[in-house]
Amino acid sequence: xxxxxPQTDVIATLVEQEGLEHIDLSQVGAIAPxxxxxxxxxxxxxxxVIPFSREKDTVLLTMANPFDIFAEEAIRAATHSRLKLHxxxxxxxxxxxxxxxxxxxxxxxxESLEENHEQDGLNANVLNIDVxxxxxxxxxxxxxxxxxxxxxxQERASDIxxxxxxxxxxxxxxxxxxxxDVATAPKQFQPGIIARIKILSSLxxxxxxxxxxxxxxIKIFGRDIDLRVSTLPAIFGxxxxxxILDKDLHSLNIADLGLEPDxxxxxxxxxxxxxxxxxxxxxxxxxxxxxxxxxxxYVNVRDKNIITIEDPxxxxxxxxxxxxAKPEIDFTFSVGLRAxxxxxxxxxxxxxxxxLETAQIAMRASxxxxxxxxxxxxxxxxxxxxxxIDMGIDRYLICGSLRLVLAQRLVRRICFxxxxxxxINPAILKGFVEDPDYYTNYEFWRGKxxxxxxxxxxxGRVAVFEFFSLDNTIRSMIWDGATNDMIKEKAENCGMETLxxxxxxxxxAGITTIDEIIPLATDFL
Numbered sequence: 001x002x003x004x005x006p007q008t009d010v011i012a013t014l015v016e017q018e019g020l021e022h023i024d025l026s027q028v029g030a031i032a033p034x035x036x037x038x039x040x041x042x043x044x045x046x047x048x049v050i051p052f053s054r055e056k057d058t059v060l061l062t063m064a065n066p067f068d069i070f071a072e073e074a075i076r077a078a079t080h081s082r083l084k085l086h087x088x089x090x091x092x093x094x095x096x097x098x099x100x101x102x103x104x105x106x107x108x109x110x111e112s113l114e115e116n117h118e119q120d121g122l123n124a125n126v127l128n129i130d131v132x133x134x135x136x137x138x139x140x141x142x143x144x145x146x147x148x149x150x151x152x153x154q155e156r157a158s159d160i161x162x163x164x165x166x167x168x169x170x171x172x173x174x175x176x177x178x179x180x181d182v183a184t185a186p187k188q189f190q191p192g193i194i195a196r197i198k199i200l201s202s203l204x205x206x207x208x209x210x211x212x213x214x215x216x217x218i219k220i221f222g223r224d225i226d227l228r229v230s231t232l233p234a235i236f237g238x239x240x241x242x243x244i245l246d247k248d249l250h251s252l253n254i255a256d257l258g259l260e261p262d263x264x265x266x267x268x269x270x271x272x273x274x275x276x277x278x279x280x281x282x283x284x285x286x287x288x289x290x291x292x293x294x295x296x297x298y299v300n301v302r303d304k305n306i307i308t309i310e311d312p313x314x315x316x317x318x319x320x321x322x323x324x325a326k327p328e329i330d331f332t333f334s335v336g337l338r339a340x341x342x343x344x345x346x347x348x349x350x351x352x353x354x355x356l357e358t359a360q361i362a363m364r365a366s367x368x369x370x371x372x373x374x375x376x377x378x379x380x381x382x383x384x385x386x387x388x389i390d391m392g393i394d395r396y397l398i399c400g401s402l403r404l405v406l407a408q409r410l411v412r413r414i415c416f417x418x419x420x421x422x423x424i425n426p427a428i429l430k431g432f433v434e435d436p437d438y439y440t441n442y443e444f445w446r447g448k449x450x451x452x453x454x455x456x457x458x459x460g461r462v463a464v465f466e467f468f469s470l471d472n473t474i475r476s477m478i479w480d481g482a483t484n485d486m487i488k489e490k491a492e493n494c495g496m497e498t499l500x501x502x503x504x505x506x507x508x509a510g511i512t513t514i515d516e517i518i519p520l521a522t523d524f525l
Contacts, residue, residue: 008090011065015087023062023086025096026417026452028052035059038079047071048093051079058082064090098154141192144185145200149227149242151182153220156460158244158285162197164190164237176412176461177285180454194231194238201229208238215312228312245314252293252315258463260505263497266467267406271299276403277366279353281378287410287463288375289314292349295373296320299347308349309336325351333358341365350374356392363393363401372401380499381407381468382488385478399475407466409499411506411516412458418450419510428514432500432521445510462511464503464520468496 015022031052038051038059048064049071059081063071066085076083088096148171152160157173164170169185185193198205201214214229226245231238259267270278278295280288293315300306300319311325311333321343325336333350334357340348341361352375353359366372378384384405388398421443426436433439447457468491470478477487492498497505503517 011067011087014067020066020085020087023052023088025050025052025062025088025092026450038081039075040078043074043078045097047074048090048097049075050088050093050096055084058084060084060086062086062088062093064088064093141189141196144189145193145196148183149218149225150220152242152244153223153225153246155182160240160242160244162193162240162242164234164239166236169193175454176456176458177410178412178456190237194240197229197240197242198231201227203229203231209233226314252290252297252317254294254298257291257294257465258506259465259467260502263465263467266469267295267404268298270404270469271295271371273371273403275366275369275371277363277372277374277401278404279374279376279384279402279406281376281381281384281405281407282409283377283379285410286408287461288408291406291408291463292373292375293317296347296349299371304346305344306347306349307340307343307345308351309333309340310349310351334361337361337365341370345370347371348373352376359388359391359393360397363397366401366403367397378407380488381405381466381496382484382491384468385487386484395479395481399470399479402470404470405468407468407499408463409503409520410461410463411503411512411520412456413460413462413512414445414510415447415450415453415457415459417452417459418448418457419445420448421445421510424514428518432518433504442508443510444507444514446513446515457513462506464499464506464517466497466499466502 031050035051035054038054039049039061044050047068049061050063051059051061053060059079061075061083063085064087065071066087072083072085148160148162152173155173155175157175158177159174161172161174161179162169163172164187167187169187169190170181171183171185172179173182174180195205197203198212198214200218201216203212203214211233212229212231216227216229218225218227223246228243228245230241230243232241233239254264254267257264270276280291282288296306296308296317300317302319305321306319307321307323309323309325311327313322313324316322323336323340325331325333333352333354337348337350337358338361348362348365348370350358350362350372353362362372362374376384376387378387382405384407385398385402388402389395422445424439424442424444426440429436429439447453447459449455449457453459471494473494474487474491477490482490498520500517500521503512503520506512507514507517
C-alpha cells in the first residue's frame with residue numbers, strides 16, 4: 001500500500017543518514033514537571049516535541065521531525081538553552097503529548113476564577129438567570145469546560161461525570177470502564193460550568209428541578225465528537241454526565257470486534273441470510289451498539305434498503321436510513337417499526353426490544369422476509385429465550401424467528417508497555433474449570449503499571465462473546481418447554497463457548513487478565 005504521508009519516509013531516511021538516536025518514550029520513565037515546563041505546552045503541541053531530560057545547560061528533547069528548522073528556532077528561543085535532538089515517530093509523540101501535557105490540562109482550580117466568582121457574590125443555591133447566562137459565556141467557564149472535554153478525549157474517556165459536592169465540584173472520567181477522579185473545582189465555579197454545558201447541548205438553564213437530556217457536536221483535535229448530555233438534580237446541585245461518542249475510537253468493522261476467526265465466519269454467514277432475528281445481549285456499556293453497527297456496515301450494499309429505529313442514534317451511518325424514536329410524542333419503537341414495515345425494507349434494526357409489542361412486531365417481520373437486528377438486556381445468550389417467554393412471546397414465534405443470540409461483555413486489555421508474564425496459582429481457577437492444574441503449563445500475563453496506562457496495567461478494552469446459534473435440536477427443546485439449564489447444557493455440548501471460556505482463551509493469548517474474566521464466571525454460579 002502506498003504511504004499516505006511521503007514526508008514520514010523522508011524523515012525516516014534522514015534520521016538514518018544522520019544517525020539520530022531513536023527514543024522510545026515508554027522506556028524513558030516519568031518525566032519531571034520541571035523538565036516538561038522548559039517548553040511551553042503550546043510550542044510542544046504545535047511542533048510535536050517532548051523534552052525528557054537535561055544535561056547541565058542542554059535540554060534533551062525528542063521530535064517527530066527533528067529537521068524542522070523553524071521548530072528548532074522557536075524551541076531555542078523559548079528555552080534559552082542548547083538543544084540535543086532525538087527522534088520519535090509522530091504517532092507516539094501525539095500519544096505522549098496527550099499524556100504529559102494534557103493530563104494536567106484541567107487545573108484543580110484557578111485562584112483567579114475563584115476570586116472572580118466571589119466578587120460576583122454568586123450563591124450556588126440561588127438561581128439568578130442573568131448571572132448564569134453571563135457566567136456561561138464568561139471566558140473562564142468556557143475555558144474550563146473546553147479543558148475538561150480536551151482532557152477527556154485525550155484520555156479516551158467514554159463518559160465525563162461532573163458531580164457537585166457540599167463544598168466543591170468533582171470531575172471524573174470513565175476510562176476503560178472504570179471511573180477515575182481527575183479534578184476538583186471550587187463550589188463558586190459550579191453554576192458557570194453547568195450552565196455552559198446546558199447551553200452547548202440546548203438545555204434549559206433555568207430548569208434545575210427536573211432531569212434533562214440533550215446532545216451536541218464538537219470538533220476537537222480535528223475530530224468530530226458527539227456528546228450526549230444528561231442532568232440530574234441532586235442534593236448539592238445538578239449532576240451532569242456527558243457520554244462521549246467518538247467514532248474514531250470504535251472501528252465499525254466485524255474483523256475488529258474481537259471475534260475468533262471461526263465465530264466471525266459463523267456471524268457473517270448468519271448476516272448473509274435473507275431473514276430471521278439476530279439479537280445482541282448484555283448489560284449497558286457492553287459494546288452491543290458497536291456490534292450492531294458493525295453488522296449493519298457489513299450488510300450495507302446498494303441493493304438493500306436498510307432502516308433503523310434508535311433511541312438515541314449514536315453514530316450516523318452512510319447509506320442507511322436512521323430514524324430517531326421519540327417516546328414523548330408517542331413515537332415509540334413499536335410505532336416506528338410498524339411505519340418502517342410500510343417502507344419496503346430489506347433489513348431492519350431496532351435499537352432495543354423493550355416491550356411485548358415491539359418484540360412481536362420484530363419477530364413477525366423476520367418471518368415475512370426481513371432480516372431484523374436488535375438488542376436485549378440479559379446476562380447470557382441462553383437466558384434470552386426465557387426472557388422472551390417471560391415477556392409473553394409464544395414459543396412457536398421464538399422457534400420460527402430467532403436465528404442467533406450474541407451475548408457479550410467488555411474486559412480491559414493488558415497494557416502493551418508494561419506487560420509481564422507469570423505462573424498462575426491454580427487455586428484461583430478452582431471451581432471455574434474442571435482441571436485447574438492443567439493451566440500451570442501456560443504463561444499468564446498482567447500489567448505492572450506504567451506512565452502510559454496511568455499505573456493501572458490496562459489500556460483499552462476488548463469484547464468477549466457467547467455465540468448461541470439456534471439449530472433444529474435447540475428449537476425442538478424450546479418447543480417442548482425445556483428449562484434454561486437444559487438448553488444451555490445442550491448448546492455447550494454442541495460447541496457453544498460460554499463468556500468465561502471465550503474470555504479464558506483471551507487470557508491465554510495474553511490479551512487480558514484472569515482478574516477481568518473471573519466475574520464472567522461468578523455471574524452464573
